[in-house]
Amino acid sequence: MLEPTLKVEGIRVAYGKKEILQGVDFELAEGETLCLLGANGSGKSTAMNAISGFVGCKAGTIKLEGQEIQNLPAHKSFALGMVQVSQSRDLFPQLSVEDNLKLGAHVRSRDTAKSELERVYGYFPRLRERRTQRVMTLSGGEQQMVAIGRAVMARPRVLLLDEPSGGLSPQFVNEIGTIISALKEDGATMLMIEQNLGLAFKVADRFIILRDGVVVDGGTVADYADDHEQIVRAIYL
Amino acid sequence: MNTNPSMERKSWKASRRLFYVVPLAAMFIPLVANDYLQFMVNIMMVYVLVTVGFNLVIGNLGQLAFANTAFFGIGAYTTAILMSHLGFTYDIALVSAAVVGGLAGLLASITALRGIRLYYLAIITMAFGELMRWVYIHADKITHGTDGLPLYNISVFGMSMHSDTAKFYVFLLITVLVVKGVSNLLRSRVGRAIIAIRDNEMTTASLGISTSNYIILTFVMSGSIVGIAGAMFAATTERVFPESFGLTEVIVHFAMVMVGGSGSLIGSVIGGAVLTILPEYFRQFPGMSELFFGGIIITILLFLPKGLASLLAKLSPVFHDRYYRD
Secondary structure (H helix, E strand, O other): OOOOOOEEEEEEEOOOOOEEEEEEEEOOOOOOOOEOOOOOOOHHHHHHHHOOOOOOOOOOEEEEOOOOOOOOOOHHHHOOEEEOOOOOOOOOOOOOHHHHHHHHOOOOOHEEEEHHHHHHHHHHHHHHHOOOOEHOOHHHHHHHHHHHHHHOOOOOEEEEEOOOOOOOOHHHHHHHHHHHHHHHOOOOOEEEEEEOOOHHHHHHEEEEEEEEOEEEEEEEEHHHEEEOHHHHHHHHO | OOOOHHHHHHHHHHHHHHHHHHHHHHHHHHHHHHHHHHHHHHHHHHHHHHHHHHHHHHOOOOOOOOOOHHHHHHHHHHHHHHHHOOOOOHHHHHHHHHHHHHHHHHHHHHHHHHHOHHHHHHHHHHHHHHHHHHHHHOOHHHHHHHHOOOOOOEEOEEEOOOOOOHHHHHHHHHHHHHHHHHHHHOOOOOHHHHHHHHOOOOOOOOOHHHHHHHHHHHHHHHHHHHHHHHHHHHHOOOOOOOOOHHHHHHHHHHHHHHHHHOOHHHHHHHHHHHHHHHHHHHOOOOOOOHHHHHHHHHHHHHHHHOOOOOOOOHHHHHHOOOOOOO
């Protein structure tokens, strides 16, 4: 059997004495998109931050293509190909769109960065139009595009998307959905957190539901395509 | 800011032309300037480099480090000591001042690397400057203490540099090279990383970028540039005194950065030049000069909080620095 690209086994994460994740397990195969669902405070973002190295694990293992990466600092996880687009986007507001994008491939060669930039502009033609514009002057949806584009510049092994539709207008949610689908078609392996079930089910292959720091349910999107209500019940009730 | 790529290219070409036209025009200054004006233009170039170096750390890297007078004094005293005691020529002493200034920058960067930030960093780096001043005063066998250390036989490549005109051409060449070098650096991937650290150090690190290396590099470059300015200052005054590198000097350097525009290279050039000339102009009003000088600084910062560079940027995109803080 093929080794999963990402394998999370029994991870436990605590903030002080409060244990947020109490033994979470899941796997992500090459080219697959998995969606983490759950109510606020269920541990979705904590799980993602533990995978990308922004928070440490008390116990458990996280393997990227067989290599243990739990408790590696974020920049080392990034170098291995674990690239996160956080909820707050973490852009550089004073820099132009192109500078922000190039920073995603800063540690790669100049030629690679150039070809990656063209690839990103292929996904986001709107960003090419705005390439010299400072990020602080963009709309929320365009900023989200820059954040995703910057992550794509790094050619991630696993792309982690924390609520890509957060705070966006329906038009931008559609656009972001189309872009994520295009990335998926090109073989990207993605783990995403998404409250917008419409978007989640448009792009994800599988989902798992977290409640109080443990995985309580999961399945393939195709099985629940016509029954979103059952998933909502599983998340909130 | 313009967003049209072709317009951006045009303004970039125009600013490049401007970069060469201004120094070319400046070459004719000795033909029209008297001795006093020539001396002031030379001092102006010294402070332009002081501001360029300081702005790298304050405005571009975003670190509130005030080791500038330490770098300035170290550059000046390195030059004076090497020339007076060891008989070095000015050209070698100047290069040495750049190297020793860079080493001082490396030393100053340790504070920032240890996670010391904001006011704590400001106080520690200011104390570094004061410590160096104490050394200049008390190591009198080498520095001649408060009597000052003289420089003799200033020459470059065997040519005498005693006249202010000769100094002017050497200084103009150095200033153009340094400003062009910093301009290129800020437009490169190194510059991009430096600005990214200023905007969000944590995120920059999370992108796999070694923030420590860039922080060290910026401090070293700043120390080196201000060290060169110190060497130029020593050659201009021909005697180096400890009082030239006190706390008041830190405030003047900081004012030059802020009046010109924090994070703006054009602003550094303007800030350094304007705040060198203004006090001289106000000397004709004895007893009132400080009042006028302070009043002008307050007025500029009140109406142009982003410095004189922001006014120029409004007038023409040619003057808009790519990494200037909006």
